[in-house]
Amino acid sequence: MQIKTPSIGQISLFLRRLNDVRFVGQVIFVVIVLLITWSGMKTVQTNYELQKQISGLKQQNAVRQLQNDNLALQNQYLNSNQYLELAARQNFGLAAPGEQEVIVPQQVALAYTVDLPNASTSTAAARQPAYQQHFQSWVDFFLHRQSAGP
Secondary structure, eight states: OOOOOOOHHHHHHHHHHTTOHHHHHHHHHHHHHHHHHHHHHHHHHHHHHHHHHHHHHHHHHHHHHHHHHHHHHHHHHHTSHHHHHHHHHHHHOOOOTTOOOOOOOHHHHHHTSOOOOOHHHHHHHHHSOHHHHHHHHHHHHHTTOOOSOO
């Protein structure tokens, strides 16, 4: 790649044109337009960055507001009579007035349960990397197999 150097004739022509007021005015006008354009582009870029930050902060604010609303609803539920009744049933074995307790023998209750997979197969599946487990799950799905894993 060769770099063209201006000849002496071209340089002298340019210097002669600098004596013309109209040419100098045009050059100054072009320089001013370029500077204003550059400044405008910088301002637009700065405004864009600030708008991105504002948008991100608004999204964070919305997420935090949803979390606060969720916690408020959760607190409201935990203070409700429905939750207190469920907690009393689960933790203390209490019943509502007029209810009767039914005791189911262990053999009858276990007759309607599903056997869990062996610990050896679940630990072998747990040793596989996640991508292999996912691949195997998809293969089982497409071949209509019942997977032993969760």
